[in-house]
Amino acid sequence: MNANAFDLGEGEPIITLRGIAKSYWRETLEIPVLQGIDLEIPSGAFVALMGPSGSGKTTLLNLVAGIDRPTGGTLEVCGHELNDLDDDELAAWRNAHVGFIFQNYNLVPVLTAFENVELALLLTGLGRRARRERVAEALDLVNLTDKQWNYPRQLSGGQEQRVAIARAIVTDPDLLVADEPTGALDAKNAEEVLGLMSRLNTEMGKTIVMVTHDPKAAHQARHQIHLEKGVLDRAVEVNR
Amino acid sequence: MRWLALIWKSLLRSRRRTLLIVGSLVLSVFTVAVLQSLLTTLDSVTNNPNSGNRLAVRHKSGITQMLPRSYETYLRQQPEVETVCALQWFGGYYQDPRNFFANFASDETTIFQTFREEFGLSSITEAQVKEYLRDGAGCIVGETLALKNGWKVGDVVPLTGTIFPINPRLTIRLIFKSSRPSDENVMHFHYKVLEEGVPRMKGLTGAFWVRVHRPEDIPRLIDRVDRHYANSAYETLTETESAFNLAFVKMLGNISAIIQGITIAVVLAILIVTANTMGTAIRERGPEIAVFRAIGFSASRVLSLLLAEGVLLVALGAALGILLAQAAAGGVRGALGAVMPFFADFEITSATALLCLVGALAVGLLSTFIPAYAATRRPITDGLRSVG
Structure with a gap:
């Protein structure tokens, strides 16, 4: 199926991929991971990237999030041609435009929940008071105000992931990328986290691109894009 | 944060x-x-900054060998020389062997002039010096040493000899201040206390400290003194005070x-x-x-x-x-x-x-x-x- 035929709804594209390819090299052996990816994702979309292991979904997510670079093609995300940015510019771009949610939360163990959320704001030039207000808002949104001075080891897995979500949204990014956000959670906590992501999409208009194996998680998205051996296979609109 | x-x-x-x-x-x-x-x-x-115009004259064979005090006459006659002081390490202790400090028998008539920077002469009165010269059993001590032992002028300090078999009782006549603490950890007493107490030391000394008028005269003087006593029974080794101290340190x-x-x-x-x-x-x-x-x-x-x-x-x-x-x-x-x-x-x-x-x-x-x-x-x- 041609990726151009994917209908992800109306709206200004926030992500535009043209002929994206990505290969890894093992000595002289080229291992292609993604080939000829053409894709537009409109602003406000909630997309689940699915596919078997090795299909290239995490690699595609990394490229969209600007933490990896393609070996071919161009990608424009949040109004920036990422190929044109050097490493420092790309870092600043990520801080301003992308929020990350990881499978294993990746909170800094020596910082409290509050400090973990504040971390990304240290780069924004905001004053201390403004940072505090933003962190308080983000923690309130994920319903963890009462745990703000707890360290990660004092939180449950679900709470840790909610802190990670607060960290992802505290800079008010346009795009949230999530790599198996419920992969380490039990069913109840997974449901809570997915509900929260759904709210971020519907109520706050955040564009979300999520890699998942979990059909239940994928069902929360509005579109599912399936990859197979490094190429886009099909796009499915989720009926709820 | x-x-x-x-x-x-x-x-x-x-x-x-x-x-x-x-x-x-x-x-x-x-x-x-x-x-x-x-x-x-x-x-x-x-590298004592005060050492620049002082020489040490000792026996060529080492600091444990003695020189005749009569050499002093020749040394004084040299035009470059300002003053000469015979000095002998006594090596005594006060009350307890652990209470060991530097003490010397020295020529009381020239010690102040030879080591005037160390004694801080400006703070010493003529009356104090006279009092020390008058009392043959007198001694002078640095302030640090005096403070450590609780000594004051007039106190009698019994010294127990470790090198020489005498135990002199010395009366403190002067406590001096110096710019360097190390110079205040010293005691000097009259040379004749050693000569009278130890007959074999009569007319002998371990070293002469020579003060010259101008530092630039030192090389010429060293050469002349050592040549003068070459092949004698008491050959000399003359060196700058810094070189002497260096040799002392090198013993370690x-x-x-x-x-x-x-x-x-x-x-x-x-x-x-x-x-x-x-x-x-x-x-x-x-x-x-x-x-x-x-x-x-x-x-x-x-x-x-x-x-x-x-x-x-x-x-x-x-x-x-x-x-x-x-x-x-x-x-x-x-x-x-x-x-x-x-x-x-x-x-x-x-x-x-x-x-x-x-x-x-x-x-x-x-x-x-x-x-x-x-x-x-x-x-x-x-x-x-x-x-x-």
């Missing part, structure tokens, strides 16, 4: 490791500071080379230990570094944070090490200052402290930079892959 708080919290990630590395830094800096200060102290012995061995060798070994050892510890600590934080970079920290900013951690760690260790060395220096002064007067000057100078601090910071930067640079250049996706 501020940047410093972030750095500090990161340092406390593994408290045991941080404590151990700070502990090893404290010991290393302490060792280096003490050894370097020892070098500085020994160097000050051989090539201290300078030993100290420098130990210092280099300590610095290399701590560099390796710190580099290994920092390398391990940074490698363990690979996933965290990847997260920092993913959320927008540039590689150079993460590198700066890691370097700051390394520098803060070694600065902490260095500061504690220097403080400990300062405390130890006080102990050294108290314990050894009287026995070996130059230890009364033993201190951790600001130059030594600065050297230790700068050296430690260099170790911190060097040991952190390589693993930190490698960690921040690693692709973010590699770092994230190693999570969980």
